[in-house]
Amino acid sequence: MPRPADRGSSLYFTSPQYRFTVPPELRGATREHDVVVVGAGPVGLTAALELARHGVDCVIIDEKGALHDGSRAICIARHSLEIMQQLGLAERFVRKGLGWTHGTSYYGTRPVYRLEMPHSTHERFYPMYNLQQQYVEQFLVEATTEEPRIDLRWQSCLTGIELRGAGATLTVQTPLGAYPLRARHVLAADGARSAVRHLLGLKLHGDAYEGRYVIVDVRMASQYPTERRAFFDPPANPGATVLVHKQPDDIWRVDYQLRDDEAEEQALREDNIRARVGAIVQMIGETAPWELEWWSLYKAYTLALDDYRHGPVLFLGDAAHLVPIFGVRGLNSGLADAMNAAWKLAYVIQGLAPPALLDSYSFERRGATLDVFHNAARSTRFMTPPTRGYRLLQTAALSLAVHGPATRPLINPRQSRPYSYVDSPLTTRTAHEDAFSAGPVAGAPLVNRRLDADLFLLDLLGPGFSGLYFSDSGLIPASLRAFFEELSVAGAIFRPIVIARHADEQAELVSPDAFAPYGAADGTFYLVRPDRHVAARWKHVEPDDIRRALLKTLGN
């Protein structure tokens, strides 16, 4: 990560240094681990913490002895905060991150589009938080260190992988020599230049885009609120675009596109970066002095593996797919991968689901990637028009948007939103689906709802499957109650949440207002997966309905 010539380290962040500790394998142990996670980035750490939450041990290996350098991914979506809440970490993110709800796009210096992210009093979290990736990693590493189920091994570099029938043997290079590490399952979360991917000879497929961006972090004191600002053809970067984001610690992210006629080598010289950033800072009306933190060159890709499962190996995050930055879907979709892979793996390892459940990981998360590609390709074509036709239309759309609303939807950056597993083999679409006039469809993530001053629906979810049962009286029919108890005993995988319409001494949770947003009547039931996606829903449910849907969502 290039930094100014007179300074080799960050202006504001010093990574902890993580020591190498001698693993049992270097003392001759040959134990086969349930799971080895390759890569202690945000995605690998999240997967490990989710495995631990389900009671599964794992080893993480990472070649580094410190956190990643540079702020990298900076926009954390609500869906990701909800993941952090499940891991018990949301508070740290909220305290440090900068929440935001809107953005403005400019043509030149005139506003042409107002981005309003979906937000309401029924959400616990803002639609987006800006937070440097090294803080995300720091919070996750801290949590990992407190978790006895996770054995995090730094300075441990993957140099070989051999697949066996039902497992893999990894070769791990350390300061004290190499050792074989045996695993029944491998989670490859080792990033864009994944060693696992290379060692297995697997290739990403997809498209590369024309546009090149210089990404710069600067330190600058400013009172400007946190929002996304995008400038098309601004005076400080004529003929190209600029993006500006605020981060904690007075750090600002400035992304500017290079024009087609600009040579990369020239553009990446420190004096040229200082000149361009200076012009942008002046353009946005800032007068305080600023300092360069780091910079790098970025090109947009939509690349993915054809299958995210390769025998005992599941690929997660950038190891599986590379997406353009404009929709802030890189880290956010990686975290969703981690949750999806981890709960399925945990259920398979614990014998609660057949190994076939793991195939659904690729189906669901590759589907999510293709959806990201579709949206990202569109916003990338608008941000960096690939041809003259697109350039003319971009200019026309922006020029018209100054005076009227007709073309403004075209400027929407289509920010990250969670994907729905509507077509997944794990999702049950019941005959009741059409009878619902509101609420998340089967496959969609469960939407949040404020139940009290500081109590939200998602706060109540259990670590495994949860069930929302809507009841006028707060009572559950005896047959259903017996079934819920049976499920809870069968492996502590189910938590019922009963929402009552009327206050009753039996009712724990009375919220008549919560019925309408979920399209609920007396007897309505939502079956919710460990990753908060709705597996199925019924207007009126019978125990056998739930039994069948549960079997299906566990890959039977």
Next chain:
Amino acid sequence: MTPPLPEADLEQAYDLIAAAIDRAGREYEALFLAKLCLVLGTQLDSLETIVRAIRTAEQDLRERAPPA
């Protein structure tokens, strides 16, 4: 007035017109766009709509250099 084009259709139209401009090529793009305007114009029900559209499109036309 007719209701506005649904957003998804507007986005598709954007892609289709961009691709058609590229197919026409630099030399013929103006002619193609003129033909497109006439085709669309003949499908409108009033001259007033066309006059308004021309005025809208002329706004800020020379405010900045056209795409190179």
